[in-house]
């Protein structure tokens with residue numbers, strides 16, 4: 001069969017002499033359905049995957065230029081607990097055509113861009129599985145996000161475990177070896193790590209039964225201040241939310257984080273993951289094994305060790321796992337850092353959350369519902385060590401800054417810990433990039 005490329009996937013003249021529409025050639029001219037309002041102001045300090053910080057919050061209002069009645073487009077979405085968000089990495093500067101990338105946490109190791117979740121890719125499209133907190137009119141409220149403020153969003157799709165989880169395949173397909181065109185069946189012990197063996201199924205079952213309950217509380221969003229008194233605050237977001245899907249193993253960034261509340265395996269800092277190339281010539285050329293099978297064989301028992309799924313209910317543990325994540329993805333993940341706040345920072349946080357007014361109970365945060373939630377978010381971000389490889393290696397003693405909600409956080413990193421030194425009000429007002437609308441009335 002001729003490939004599309006051979007056939008010429010470029011504008012083709014039709015019988016009338018017109019060029020084929022761009023859609024047919026895949027040259028899609030996108031128009032954002034909205035611009036995200038996120039608690040993360042800039043890339044610095046933004047989690048590498050949504051699973052890192054379940055306390056993070058954002059909202060998205062569908063633009064009227066897309067639909068006259070944006071609320072119609074969201075009809076029915078409120079029945080889902082999670083949504084896929086497709087977005088543009090608009091702050092990359094330019095599109096990237098590098099076939100290999102050096103994701104963070106791999107200490108210079110390179111791998112193919114399509115085996116990673118790197119933002120630097122030919123089409124600069126990101127994919128995030130977010131928790132859907134609430135749908136209100138033409139606006140959705142999200143938590144557990146890894147996108148910065150102003151991110152152009154291209155699409156929203158409901159997360160449907162039955163479709164989106166390979167766990168739901170009863171019979172794994174055989175291993176189709178493209179190189180020699182052999183189709184061979186593989187057994188679980190041969191080819192599948194135990195990653196996520198039951199998690200997706202769990203989520204799917206949870207959604208159907210008692211686990212699925214929606215908070216009645218209204219998540220906060222900027223410009224939502226006028227109406228917020230009507231809504232009680234979360235005492236503890238983790239406690240009141242529906243359970244986050246444990247299945248995010250498959251989403252684990254190859255910029256590479258695991259859930260912040262998981263026990264993480266210690267990174268093999270010096271060696272880097274097997275199967276990856278080191279960029280340093282000194283390290284010699286460590287070529288990737290040719291096939292996935294080879295990679296899995298290489299990992300051997302360590303795959304088993306790192307990918308056991310202790311959270312599976314007993315009835316699930318015998319199921320054949322149907323998703324596979326190479327062991328090197330997890331082995332590259334560094335141990336979580338201890339996070340502490342100086343007394344000064346604690347005071348700062350208290351002052352910030354009350355807007356500097358000692359007797360004010362109302363929090364001044366735009367996204368977070370309490371100082372506790374803000375603190376949890378800061379902790380989660382730092383626990384996963386948000387520094388770039390460069391910073392971690394060469395600027396160890398430098399202060400690290402990031403802004404989350406209205407908090408400008410100053411911290412430093414030591415051996416196995418991060419310490420928050422100061423938390424000041426963010427000086428820069430948050431600007432929106434949507435040329436069409438200001439978000440003044442968002443959420444009201």
Ligand SMILES: C[S@@+](CC[C@H](N)C(=O)[O-])C[C@H]1O[C@@H](n2cnc3c(N)ncnc32)[C@H](O)[C@@H]1O
Pocket residue numbers: 043044046047048049050088089090091092117118119125126127128129146147148150151152253255
């Ligand atoms: C590793 S990417 C993963 C994103 C998504 N979950 C995915 O897998 O496609 C997440 C990082 O992208 C960066 N980022 C988030 N929003 C961005 C934007 N709008 N433009 C450029 N970079 C962004 C942040 O530094 C964040 O830590």
